[in-house]
Amino acid sequence: MATTDPRYHDPDRRRPADVLTCIRRTATIDNLGLEAEPNGERCLKPLPEM
Secondary structure: OOOOOOOEOOHHHHHHHHHHHHHHHOOOHHHOHHHOOOOOOOEOOOHHHO
């Protein structure tokens, strides 16, 4: 089994994931800084892409 440590199923869900991080950290989206996901690669990928 290979994994990319996914956090969400679709790349379009990155922003909602950042908003949930804001709620956990009691921060605004503008002040999230390094707590935000660094890229859109934290999603599930199809088998050929792995």
